Amino acid sequence: MKKLVILGAGCGGTMMANKMRKDLDDDWSITLIDKDNVHYYQPGFLFVPFDINKPKDIRRSRREFIKPGIDFVISELVNVDWDKQEITTATEGIFKYDVLVMATGCDVRPEEVEGLQEGWGNGIYGYYRYNDCQELGKALKNFTGGKIVVNIAEMPIKCPVAPLEFAFLADWYFYERGIRDKVEIEFVTPLAGAFTKPVATSILTEACKDKNIKITPNFAIGSVDHTKKVIAAYDGTEVNYDMLVSIPPNFGSQVMIDSGVSDPMGYIPVDKHTLQPKGYDNVWALGDGTDVPTSKAGAVAHFQGDVLHENIMAYITGGEQHARSDGHAV
Amino acid sequence: MGPLSLLKDTEMNHMAKLMFKWAYFNLLLKGVWLGPPDLMMEGKHRVR
Numbered sequence: 001m002k003k004l005v006i007l008g009a010g011c012g013g014t015m016m017a018n019k020m021r022k023d024l025d026d027d028w029s030i031t032l033i034d035k036d037n038v039h040y041y042q043p044g045f046l047f048v049p050f051d052i053n054k055p056k057d058i059r060r061s062r063r064e065f066i067k068p069g070i071d072f073v074i075s076e077l078v079n080v081d082w083d084k085q086e087i088t089t090a091t092e093g094i095f096k097y098d099v100l101v102m103a104t105g106c107d108v109r110p111e112e113v114e115g116l117q118e119g120w121g122n123g124i125y126g127y128y129r130y131n132d133c134q135e136l137g138k139a140l141k142n143f144t145g146g147k148i149v150v151n152i153a154e155m156p157i158k159c160p161v162a163p164l165e166f167a168f169l170a171d172w173y174f175y176e177r178g179i180r181d182k183v184e185i186e187f188v189t190p191l192a193g194a195f196t197k198p199v200a201t202s203i204l205t206e207a208c209k210d211k212n213i214k215i216t217p218n219f220a221i222g223s224v225d226h227t228k229k230v231i232a233a234y235d236g237t238e239v240n241y242d243m244l245v246s247i248p249p250n251f252g253s254q255v256m257i258d259s260g261v262s263d264p265m266g267y268i269p270v271d272k273h274t275l276q277p278k279g280y281d282n283v284w285a286l287g288d289g290t291d292v293p294t295s296k297a298g299a300v301a302h303f304q305g306d307v308l309h310e311n312i313m314a315y316i317t318g319g320e321q322h323a324r325s326d327g328h329a330v
Numbered sequence: 331m332g333p334l335s336l337l338k339d340t341e342m343n344h345m346a347k348l349m350f351k352w353a354y355f356n357l358l359l360k361g362v363w364l365g366p367p368d369l370m371m372e373g374k375h376r377v378r
Contacts, residue, residue: 011354011358011359014359015358015359015360015361016361017361018359018360018361019361022361039359041351041354041355043347043350043351043354044351047348052348053351057351058351060355065355065359065360067360168339207339298354298358302358302364305361306363
């Protein structure tokens with residue numbers, strides 16, 4: 001029997017497993033591996049702090065979305081070896097593969113900015129993790145006035161527009177509470193403007209002005225002092241805060257770094273159109289864990305999934321692989 | 331895109347974003363085909 005192994009049962013991996021099961025015959029087994037059975041609806045993390053989504057609404061069982069005929073294995077990954085075509089797991093042994101799809105995502109790492117982790121939960125909050133977004137919600141409820149700084153540490157990050165959405169939602173939230181005039185909101189970004197693209201930047205800058213949200217661009221954060229409540233850039237610029245909503249550096253999977261199949265930040269290097277690493281014609285990657293220069297978002301993974309599905313089926317049947325990803329999300 | 335204005339601050343956009351959760355769990359994760367690749371450029375203008 002031939003073996004398709006998929007690493008990561010998040011948005012990209014689950015979608016790929018289901019797509020492939022529909023079209024692969026019984027000569028192919030599909031194994032989907034992840035460290036646990038919890039699937040988070042990550043777009044909901046942004047809404048939990050404002051009580052728009054409840055935590056229980058964005059947390060589901062991974063198994064619930066996996067089609068029959070797919071073996072779901074729960075174990076930490078230990079090693080990925082493209083040359084031997086095998087995956088080593090912590091508790092379930094070694095899995096050989098004929099075709100490999102990697103959808104191992106990325107995550108925030110506050111410890112990568114000096115002083116950020118030390119102040120986490122003490123005037124410093126985030127919303128990119130399940131517990132973090134709930135803690136931020138509690139902090140916002142207790143916030144009665146002062147300066148909120150929303151800071152992107154560096155790009156790339158998951159869902160690049162989310163920090164700006166957070167600032168807009170905060171504007172609405174404090175307006176509804178009747179204390180907007182007591183809250184200053186500052187958006188501090190390493191980008192040259194409000195967003196990555198010029199047309200969107202122009203429109204979103206105007207939206208910030210309308211909402212009295214100050215934009216501080218070109219801010220490359222170097223350190224955080226949570227005792228003085230100050231963030232400092234490498235050029236010496238400082239911004240003080242009463243509450244810091246931090247978007248820490250994003251890293252790909254540590255296992256990819258340890259296995260030597262990624263760049264130093266854990267992102268898997270692939271051709272941006274074929275989504276394959278150079279020299280390995282039976283390996284593909286999609287979603288947030290790749291190094292392609294596009295948004296890290298579920299919508300991108302969806303369109304990448306269509307490309308992978310078509311090309312993997314062509315690879316298996318010996319046909320031409322015509323599909324190409326162009327990086328668009330919506 | 332359809333009734334939704336890209337980049338506009340509207341209730342319709344906000345409601346659509348909230349409703350996306352249903353599409354995510356019921357269509358996207360299940361690998362349902364959501365439309366042709368041309369959909370990606372809907373509402374955008376190519377720079378020539």
